[in-house]
Amino acid sequence: MFNKFIADKQKALRGGDKERRPYLATECRDLNAADKWRQEILREIGKKVMEIQNAGLGEHRLRDLNDEINKLIREKGHWERQILKLGGPNYAAQGGAGPGGDEGADAGAGDRRGYKYFGAAKQLPGVKALFDRPAKRTVRRTRHQMHKSIDADYYGFRDEEDGVLLREEAEATKILRKRKCDEFDAARARRLAEGGGDGGGDADGALGSDRSFVAHVPLPEKEQIEALVLEKKKKDLLAKYASEELQERQGEAKAMLNKS
Numbered sequence: 001m002f003n004k005f006i007a008d009k010q011k012a013l014r015g016g017d018k019e020r021r022p023y024l025a026t027e028c029r030d031l032n033a034a035d036k037w038r039q040e041i042l043r044e045i046g047k048k049v050m051e052i053q054n055a056g057l058g059e060h061r062l063r064d065l066n067d068e069i070n071k072l073i074r075e076k077g078h079w080e081r082q083i084l085k086l087g088g089p090n091y092a093a094q095g096g097a098g099p100g101g102d103e104g105a106d107a108g109a110g111d112r113r114g115y116k117y118f119g120a121a122k123q124l125p126g127v128k129a130l131f132d133r134p135a136k137r138t139v140r141r142t143r144h145q146m147h148k149s150i151d152a153d154y155y156g157f158r159d160e161e162d163g164v165l166l167r168e169e170a171e172a173t174k175i176l177r178k179r180k181c182d183e184f185d186a187a188r189a190r191r192l193a194e195g196g197g198d199g200g201g202d203a204d205g206a207l208g209s210d211r212s213f214v215a216h217v218p219l220p221e222k223e224q225i226e227a228l229v230l231e232k233k234k235k236d237l238l239a240k241y242a243s244e245e246l247q248e249r250q251g252e253a254k255a256m257l258n259k260s
Contacts, residue, residue: 025075025082034086038079045072052119059124066121073116 021037028034051057052065080091117127152158159165220228238247 025078028079028082029086031083031086031088034079034083035088038076038083038091041072041076041079045069045076048072049118052121055120055123057120062119062121062124066117069118070115 021040022028025034025037028037048065048069052062052069055062057065077092084090084092117124121127122131238250242250
């Protein structure tokens with residue numbers, strides 16, 4: 001048995017009786033075999049990706065290599081779905097291609113159909129222009145263009161024409177007034193429960209209180225205020241029409257008569 005094992009191993013290393021990969025991934029029912037074929041596809045993709053880096057192969061050979069790589073990538077997807085169906089890991093969800101994968105060597109640039117270009121194939125005629133898209137130009141609006149969109153609706157002048165806003169405001173006002181009345185009634189009931197008087201004021205009892213106002217500063221009488229105003233007017237008239245000499249004489253006369 002050991003000799004048979006060594007012989008089979010050497011035969012496999014020499015490439016004899018190489019097993020062919022099934023044409024359809026759904027024909028494989030063994031998880032280990034499916035993973036083996038996937039690894040083989042990854043190795044083939046890696047070799048072709050390394051080969052396509054050489055720009056001297058010519059346009060036709062580069063296009064053929066690029067087509068073969070895309071075909072192998074699609075086949076790899078079939079095997080990954082079959083592996084997942086057989087209970088194996090979800091390679092597509094992991095995001096990486098695994099050891100020897102094509103994404104690690106050259107991720108490639110794809111078009112809208114999902115077709116990818118690798119290595120020197122990106123520089124082929126028609127391919128480079130496919131991906132060299134002009135940068136999007138941002139055009140700033142002028143002040144005149146911005147003012148054209150400003151009308152009566154912008155300032156809210158016609159918001160009340162349909163009556164919807166007025167109806168909503170009336171309902172909101174009713175709800176807010178009821179809430180404030182409930183808060184006032186609750187505050188008055190709380191004061192009555194605490195033994196306070198019902199002043200009929202707000203929640204703080206500031207309005208409607210029967211407490212009289214107490215002035216801590218002596219206020220002048222009405223006659224005193226009128227006398228002060230009259231004296232102020234006299235001084236203003238004297239300052240406007242009398243000369244300084246006349247004002248001095250008037251002051252001396254008042255001093256002699258002991259008048260202020």
